[in-house]
Structure formats: structure tokens, C-alpha cells
Amino acid sequence: MAEVRNKQVVLRDYVVGFPKESDMNTVEGRITLKVPEGSNDVLLKNLYLSCDPYMRVLMSKISHEGFGSYTPGSPLTGYGVSKVLESGHPDYKKDDLVWGITKWEEFSLVPATQIHFKIEHTDVPLSYYTGILGMPGMTAYAGFFELGSPKKGENVFVSAASGAVGQLVGQFAKLTGCYVVGSAGSKEKVDLLKNKFGFDGAFNYKEESDLNATMKRYFPEGIDIYFENVGGKTLDAVLLNMRLHGRIPVCGMISQYNLTQPEGVTNLANLIFKQIRMEGFTVGKFYHLYSKFLEFVLPHIREGKVLYVEDIAEGLENGPAALVGLYTGRNVGKQVVVVARE
């Protein structure tokens, strides 16, 4: 079988500081659209690729246990929705739609273990499996319900609240009967939080000069759950305003990933004073809850009770700009890159 073109986005070199479009190259590779004889791998046509904040961590040379680093000269890896072209593995067959870890390229040959789930429900947008029905959705669900242990009437604060995860945490909090306030980085995003996602309050953190005062304004009685996506100054202000027995699921610290010297958090003694549980997590250990999660969220999506905003970049060649835009907050909602629609 003949080789075909396989456009790829590769990392040029390890990144220091904020990533730039020029840290990545779009190159033309070649691939034979055939699973090698005797291989259990699966050949995928990539449809939607997911831009996720954690990817910045993999662009650094320092690798963290449980995370890795990207390899300069090789395509980025990340979550995506793909169509099976050919399968060497009995669990998958031609034309299955799947989501999991794939590469930033048109076609990928991946080990079957990288595929997370076969997609069974296609009455919702396929791109949702990079977001609300994929890793970010599962992250919001597990972080909020499993680690946050929310109770009706509790006060919830979400940072990066219009992002892929944050917009869901806020809506899940409202469904639970919580009071929820979110922070974001533009008027447009703040309006989304209040008018579309039903947050009780929202503010643009860039316009707040004293975040401690901001927290006191929105949470005069304190915060029970802080869903942490940003770290740094926001976390420091939150720590001063947590209630007794508060919970802080730590999902991300996007404000810190690009700093060569992270900001210092000074108010950690409040963990003791308020007996706070702060727990870093990645979604990996929660995937056994995925079918339970789908049962919960699919009806809400179909009834329009949970909404999801995506920011769609068309074409793999626009992937680097889309990815880089996450770290300056250019995206509004979940950032997706369309490689192909079917």
C-alpha cells in the first residue's frame, strides 16, 4: 500500500517561559495506512484534537513523575477523537469512533491501550468527546463530586471558570444547589459565566487589585470548595477566605506553568487553622466512573440543562496558535482543533 501525506505538529525544542507558536512546526510526514503485520496497534484518522493546559508541562525539559516530557522533533501527543481505519486489536474495528491519547497529526498508529473509550453516543457533537464528554468533563465530575464532596447550600469558587473544566464545575455546582462564583480573564467570559452558565457571580480577575477584598465581597461567609485551576495569587487570596473544613481539589495551576520562578503562596497556614483538605489530582484514576458520569451528564446535555461552549480552530496548521492561546486566555471555552470532520 502506498504512503500518504501525514501533516504533523512537532515540538521544535523544550520550552522555557510562555510557549510561542514558533516553538512548534507543522511538517509533512508520510504514513502507510496499514497496521503492520502481527501488530496489535490501531490505525486512527484523527478528527478533533484537544488543547489542554497540562500540555505546557510536557513541553518543559523537566519531567515529572507520572507526567512525561514531549520529545523535540516528534509530534505532540494529546487527547483526541479519532476514527478507526484499521485495527490489529480485537476491541476495535474499522469505522469505530474512539477517544483517547493520540498524536497531533492526520493519521496515527497507536497502541490500543492509548484509546480510552469507544464512542457509543453520537447524537451529541463528536467534538464533545474532547471536552464535556471526555477528559475535561470527567475531570470536572471527579474533582467536584469525588474530591470536593459538595453539599447543597455550600459556597463554591471556580477559577478559570469559563474553561473546558471550569464551566462544567460551575454548572455541576448549581445542579447540586450550591452558590457558585467564577473568575475569568475578560468581560466576554464573565458574561458567559453569568448569562449562559448560571453562575451566581463572576468577575474578571484582571480588574481586581485586591483579590482578598474580592473574595470577601463575593463570599462574606467564606468558601467551602475552591476548584483550583490557576494557582498563585488567586490561591493565596482564597486561603484567607476558606471556611472550616473546606476542600480544595487542585486540578491545575495554569498561571504557574510558564513561570521560571513560580509565585510564592504565603497563606498555607490556613490549611491548619481551617482544617482544609487540598488534593492534587489527575483524572486517570477516576475513569472507572466514566459510564456513571455519562449516565449523569448525557440527559442534562440533551435537555439543555448543561451547556458547553467550545472554541473551534479549523485545521491542524492552526493547532499551535490555538494551543499557545490557552496560556494567554485567548480561547473562550474549550479549545478544540479540527483536523477532519469525518
Place this chain on the structure above:
Amino acid sequence: MAEVRNKQVVLRDYVVGFPKESDMNTVEGRITLKVPEGSNDVLLKNLYLSCDPYMRVLMSKISHEGFGSYTPGSPLTGYGVSKVLESGHPDYKKDDLVWGITKWEEFSLVPATQIHFKIEHTDVPLSYYTGILGMPGMTAYAGFFELGSPKKGENVFVSAASGAVGQLVGQFAKLTGCYVVGSAGSKEKVDLLKNKFGFDGAFNYKEESDLNATMKRYFPEGIDIYFENVGGKTLDAVLLNMRLHGRIPVCGMISQYNLTQPEGVTNLANLIFKQIRMEGFTVGKFYHLYSKFLEFVLPHIREGKVLYVEDIAEGLENGPAALVGLYTGRNVGKQVVVVARE
């Protein structure tokens, strides 16, 4: 009934920065040794008073939810071992020995709710009920076993390791089959850790110029449990060296209590990378485990398998110096003040 002298240690004014002896006064009050008619209170003769790091927090004007502030002009309050002189409450009677929250004075009239437990075992030193058999012992037990969830073979690091809590955490870790290293602030304390308490390693943090390198030296494979007593730079170095799914019970941050501007902790993103649970606690919610704890620890004490080092100050008038000494690390082991021996 006639009044008698009641020597007291009172706070002069709210404290900023490191506390000094002169922040407290020893004054002569008067007390009638009688429970008022119709009162349910209990009249105590105080025997041993406990010097505990958290007391610094109560010396500040800022009060924290769940903590309070001391009242300038009034005696300090704190844990102590006392003898009941007279009781207006049916649970206590004359000559009972009790431990709980009392005042820094010779005699105290306290609500019965402030008494934590009646002392049933007197074949061990009575002063132990301010330490290994009191709040610090229960703190070490609950923090290490309930929040730390230790498993045999895991790597444990304890800061302030020769202190009232730390020396027990280390010994409990050894009983569990863990590898345990402690930090302390003098050669004498480090020798205690290694030679008396059986730590696998110990170092004087004042002699380490690069705590990250120190951690790597003692924990080439990383730390599973960090029992946090100090905060600041030590915590920051630990965060870089935690293992996947590590636990950090946060018992205290003594290095931070006296700072008007606490040190910044910069490595919190490791909470995510390593999926670490960091949990602040105070012992209050664990006292339902006290009888279970006694069953565990009393036989070990009697058999000499768990040791306890106390630093005894004689006389209430030496209380202020003893208390202040905690924050410069003057004490070796649990700091106790003897008011009377019976």
C-alpha cells in the same frame, strides 16, 4: 471560705513577630477555693501545663475561625494536667486527675466541657498527659495513621522531629515498618533522633544550604508521607521530592507563625504532578479515637518500645521563658511547665 493567692501568667498585649518573655507578666491574683453555689464548673489545682506551638497563633490579634485570640490582661489558656479540688459537675469528683484546657495559673475554675478526659492510668508519669498521652500524642497518632495512611516500607519525613509530636510520629513510623528521616535544629536533637528514637536518618536543617539536595540525599526514591510541622522552605523542598500519591498531613507551620510576611511556597504545582493530598488538621475531631490510642500506646510505653523526651521547666514563673523558647527551638523534647507536682 477565705481567698488564697493564685499566681497567673497573663498576656500583656497582642504579639507581633517573635514572642518575648516580656509579652507576658506573672501576676498574683486571688481565688476563693470553692465552686460557686449552683454552678456546674470544676475547680482545678493545675499541676502540669503544656507549651504548644499553636499558642503563638492565639497571641496574635487576628483570630482565625476555629481558633480564637487570647485576651490581653487575662491568663493564657492551654492544655494541662490538673487535680479536681471540688466539682459542681456529676462527671468529676474531688481528687480526680484530669487533662484538658485550663489556664496558666495555680488554680482554675473551668466549665466541665473544657476537661477532655479523666486520667485512669497513673503508672506512667502524670506529665505525659500534656504530651505523649495528651493532645500531642493524639495529634501524632491521628495525623500519621488517619491522614497519613502509612504502609510498611514507605518513606516518611518528619520536620520538627524531636518535638512533642515529631518524636512520636517517627517512632510510630518505625513501628509501622517505614523508613523515617527527621529534621531538627541542633546536633543534640539530631543525636536524639538517631540514637534514642531510632530514626533511620536525621539532619540539622540549619546546616543544610540546599534543602532540595538534602531531600534527594535522604530520599533518593522520594517521600511518601511528609508530616508537616514547620512550613516554609522545608515544605517547598519536600514538594519537589514527593512521590506519586504522597500524603502531607499538615499539623503545624511553626516557622511561619512569627513572620509578619510568611515565606512563599513556590512548588505547589507538584500537588497535581504527584497527585498529593495535603490536609490541615487539628486534633479536635479525632478524640473519639482516644481510648483506642491509649490501648495502642500504653503497652509500648510500659515495654519501653516508645520513648518520650520532655523538657521540664519548674514553676509557673518560668512558664513565659519556656513558652517563648519553643519558637527559637530552645526546648529539647516536649516542653512542660510544672506548677505543682501533686
